Amino acid sequence: MLKIGTLNLKSRLILAPMAGVSDFPFRMLNRKFGCELAFVEMINSRSISYKSRRTQKMLFSDKDDRPLGVQLLGCEVKFVQKAIDVINKYKFDLLDFNAACPVKKVVNRGEGSSLLKDPKKLNAILKLVVKTAKVPVTVKIRSGWDKNCVNAKEVASCCQDAGVCGLFIHGRTRVQGYSGAVDYQAIREVKKALEIPVIASGDIFSPQLAKKMFDETGCDGVLIARGALSDPWIFKEITEFLESGKIIARPAPQQIAQVMTEHLDMCVDFYDEKNGVVIFRKFFAWYTKGFRRVRHLRELSSRIKTRPEMNEIIQKSAGCQ
Numbered sequence: 001m002l003k004i005g006t007l008n009l010k011s012r013l014i015l016a017p018m019a020g021v022s023d024f025p026f027r028m029l030n031r032k033f034g035c036e037l038a039f040v041e042m043i044n045s046r047s048i049s050y051k052s053r054r055t056q057k058m059l060f061s062d063k064d065d066r067p068l069g070v071q072l073l074g075c076e077v078k079f080v081q082k083a084i085d086v087i088n089k090y091k092f093d094l095l096d097f098n099a100a101c102p103v104k105k106v107v108n109r110g111e112g113s114s115l116l117k118d119p120k121k122l123n124a125i126l127k128l129v130v131k132t133a134k135v136p137v138t139v140k141i142r143s144g145w146d147k148n149c150v151n152a153k154e155v156a157s158c159c160q161d162a163g164v165c166g167l168f169i170h171g172r173t174r175v176q177g178y179s180g181a182v183d184y185q186a187i188r189e190v191k192k193a194l195e196i197p198v199i200a201s202g203d204i205f206s207p208q209l210a211k212k213m214f215d216e217t218g219c220d221g222v223l224i225a226r227g228a229l230s231d232p233w234i235f236k237e238i239t240e241f242l243e244s245g246k247i248i249a250r251p252a253p254q255q256i257a258q259v260m261t262e263h264l265d266m267c268v269d270f271y272d273e274k275n276g277v278v279i280f281r282k283f284f285a286w287y288t289k290g291f292r293r294v295r296h297l298r299e300l301s302s303r304i305k306t307r308p309e310m311n312e313i314i315q316k317s318a319g320c321q
């Protein structure tokens with residue numbers, strides 16, 4: 001249903017790369033709920049060659065964690081080249097190059113969305129990536145830098161000319177960050193201009209918004225990002241809605257608690273009890289978004305250190321809906 005280079009995907013729904021979120025437990029949990037292609041956390045091309053423990057953990061995957069993409073950030077040919085040499089030793093199915101990250105320190109280094117201001121440079125880097133990577137290469141861009149520079153169509157054409165076989169586009173400018181309206185028109189224009197598949201990103205929070213993205217832009221696939229932070233059910237819900245128009249009932253409180261427990265266990269198994277619990281804290285806050293009278297449990301969760309304590313809070317939260 002969605003072909004990106006040599007990669008054939010059955011689903012048009014992709015779990016977005018999310019720094020600080022897309023770790024092995026998060027990916028495996030979403031896979032249980034119907035996610036097909038997922039990404040490891042964004043890797044900085046400068047840090048990958050140091051092979052720190054953290055980077056090793058980020059690059060970890062196993063045979064059930066497939067298909068899997070890796071996303072690279074960088075702007076200096078020397079480091080990008082080195083990073084690809086390292087990545088080529090791992091088993092990934094796709095390499096995405098990031099020209100979308102809005103973070104100030106990233107942009108100040110000339111990386112991420114700052115490359116939108118220099119399509120020629122982006123084209124040159126992508127040519128190198130395409131030439132040296134072992135797997136299909138894609139790129140992720142934004143609609144532009146700011147409202148006065150919505151140049152996604154020009155940037156996307158430069159990327160396609162460089163030989164990438166797919167393009168992800170977040171329909172917001174760098175200046176917008178993660179808020180404000182998604183620019184469906186900019187995505188539609190990119191889709192019209194390109195021959196390679198275009199996968200759209202922005203506010204895929206519900207089946208209806210996913211359908212709106214497909215209908216208004218003609219995109220080939222969508223990226224699910226914040227919509228999956230506390231809601232792995234979103235994959236099945238969108239798939240069902242696109243196929244039959246039916247809305248699946250939302251999970252009951254006890255089901256949410258069960259998934260939280262599973263997610264916590266996966267974090268503890270992958271990291272260790274101390275680190276796993278700390279990493280799970282932010283997920284607890286996301287899972288319980290919209291729950292009533294949950295503030296004290298959230299506050300408590302930010303202090304506790306053991307799995308049994310976290311489990312107790314999870315069980316209590318089921319009564320807060």
Ligand SMILES: Cc1cc2nc3c(=O)[nH]c(=O)nc-3n(C[C@H](O)[C@H](O)[C@H](O)COP(=O)(O)O)c2cc1C
Nearest residue numbers: 016017018019042140170201202203204225226227
């Ligand atoms: C916590 C978080 C981390 C993110 N990290 C990355 C990243 O590393 N690379 C990337 O290309 N996009 C990243 N994004 C952007 C998402 O992939 C997505 O394009 C964006 O959130 C818009 O989709 P949404 O409105 O459905 O959340 C991140 C988003 C969030 C919320």
